[in-house]
Amino acid sequence: MTLEQKQELKKIIQTQIAELTDEIANIQTLLQPIKKDCSLDNAAHQSLKQDQNINISRYEVSKKRLNKLKATYLRFDTTEFGVCRECEEDISIGRLKLIPESEHCIACMNELGL
Numbered sequence: 001m002t003l004e005q006k007q008e009l010k011k012i013i014q015t016q017i018a019e020l021t022d023e024i025a026n027i028q029t030l031l032q033p034i035k036k037d038c039s040l041d042n043a044a045h046q047s048l049k050q051d052q053n054i055n056i057s058r059y060e061v062s063k064k065r066l067n068k069l070k071a072t073y074l075r076f077d078t079t080e081f082g083v084c085r086e087c088e089e090d091i092s093i094g095r096l097k098l099i100p101e102s103e104h105c106i107a108c109m110n111e112l113g114l
Contacts, residue, residue: 001082005093009082013073013100020066027059068101084108 086108
């Protein structure tokens with residue numbers, strides 16, 4: 001991996017961390033408890049509950065990815081970054097640009113069924 005590629009990846013990780021942090025903050029504003037409102041019929045209340053469940057799922061997925069990105073950022077300058085945990089070969093730069101928190105190359109990921 002060249003120095004330019006490494007700098008580009010670091011910037012990608014920083015950008016994604018900032019975007020996810022903002023997204024999580026926005027989702028948190030939507031996670032207020034739903035109170036039974038007399039003006040809502042049962043269908044409207046169920047719809048609100050479904051929306052809240054979707055937002056909870058989005059929050060959990062975003063939070064998990066943010067934690068992975070932060071861990072990746074911490075090990076960015078180590079020899080572990082960009083190396084497959086299974087075969088210890090370099091992970092392709094294209095894969096790291098798309099999913100910088102990748103810990104496996106595509107071949108190992110497919111082999112492991114991830």
